[in-house]
Amino acid sequence: DARVTQTPRHKVTEMGQEVTMRCQPILGHNTVFWYRQTMMQGLELLAYFRNRAPLDDSGMPKDRFSAEMPDATLATLKIQPSEPRDSAVYFCASGLVTGGQTEAFFGQGTRLTVV
Amino acid sequence: EDQVTQSPEALRLQEGESSSLNCSYTVSGLRGLFWYRQDPGKGPEFLFTLYSAGEEKEKERLKATLTKKESFLHITAPKPEDSATYLCAVRSTGFQKLVFGTGTRLLVSP
Numbered sequence: 001d002a003r004v005t006q007t008p009r010h011k012v013t014e015m016g017q018e019v020t021m022r023c024q025p026i027l028g029h030n031t032v033f034w035y036r037q038t039m040m041q042g043l044e045l046l047a048y049f050r051n052r053a054p055l056d057d058s059g060m061p062k063d064r065f066s067a068e069m070p071d072a073t074l075a076t077l078k079i080q081p082s083e084p085r086d087s088a089v090y091f092c093a094s095g096l097v098t099g100g101q102t103e104a105f106f107g108q109g110t111r112l113t114v115v
Numbered sequence: 116e117d118q119v120t121q122s123p124e125a126l127r128l129q130e131g132e133s134s135s136l137n138c139s140y141t142v143s144g145l146r147g148l149f150w151y152r153q154d155p156g157k158g159p160e161f162l163f164t165l166y167s168a169g170e171e172k173e174k175e176r177l178k179a180t181l182t183k184k185e186s187f188l189h190i191t192a193p194k195p196e197d198s199a200t201y202l203c204a205v206r207s208t209g210f211q212k213l214v215f216g217t218g219t220r221l222l223v224s225p
Contacts, residue, residue: 033212035215043202045213103149103164105161106161107158109158
């Protein structure tokens with residue numbers, strides 16, 4: 001049963017600490033998305049990659065957020081330093097772009113609390 | 116800028132009481148409209164993709180339809196297990212990203 005796997009599922013950290021979230025996309029998918037979900041804003045796109053190359057990271061605060069894909073089986077989202085306003089659920093999704101169509105499949109998310 | 120508006124924000128139905136959820140959108144060029152279901156504490160689960168006006172897709176008690184300005188998710192004779200938040204998203208020409216609405220929270224009471 002192919003699925004997107006995210007770790008950790010929950011993270012509580014103190015303000016100023018570094019946080020790294022990891023995502024294993026579905027094998028064979030060539031597009032990876034990072035979304036953030038809050039009650040106020042809903043799902044917001046932070047960044048996405050195609051064939052491991054970043055295509056758009058305009059949704060990320062550049063001074064503290066960074067996203068990478070070291071290889072095809074791993075995507076990371078890092079926050080340094082973390083702030084209380086970063087508290088949210090972070091979702092990774094992957095998809096296969098074929099003929100211009102992309103259906104994204106989501107992981108279970110990482111619930112981040114910054115105190 | 117692509118925009119998606121969903122209504123109502125919340126909907127409470129009795130089991131068996133059919134209804135529809137609305138998703139209005141504005142995009143520069145639609146390359147797909149997506150419906151997802153999200154249960155509490157879980158990630159969005161893909162339901163449907165619609166690509167052109169007039170297209171319809173069905174899955175069990177759900178049917179999604181698409182016009183040039185909006186999409187409807189019709190729920191026929193819902194059951195309590197259909198309770199969830201239903202999210203709509205669009206993808207526009209030239210972009211791979213999905214822009215999401217804020218969702219409709221559906222509660223179906225027995």
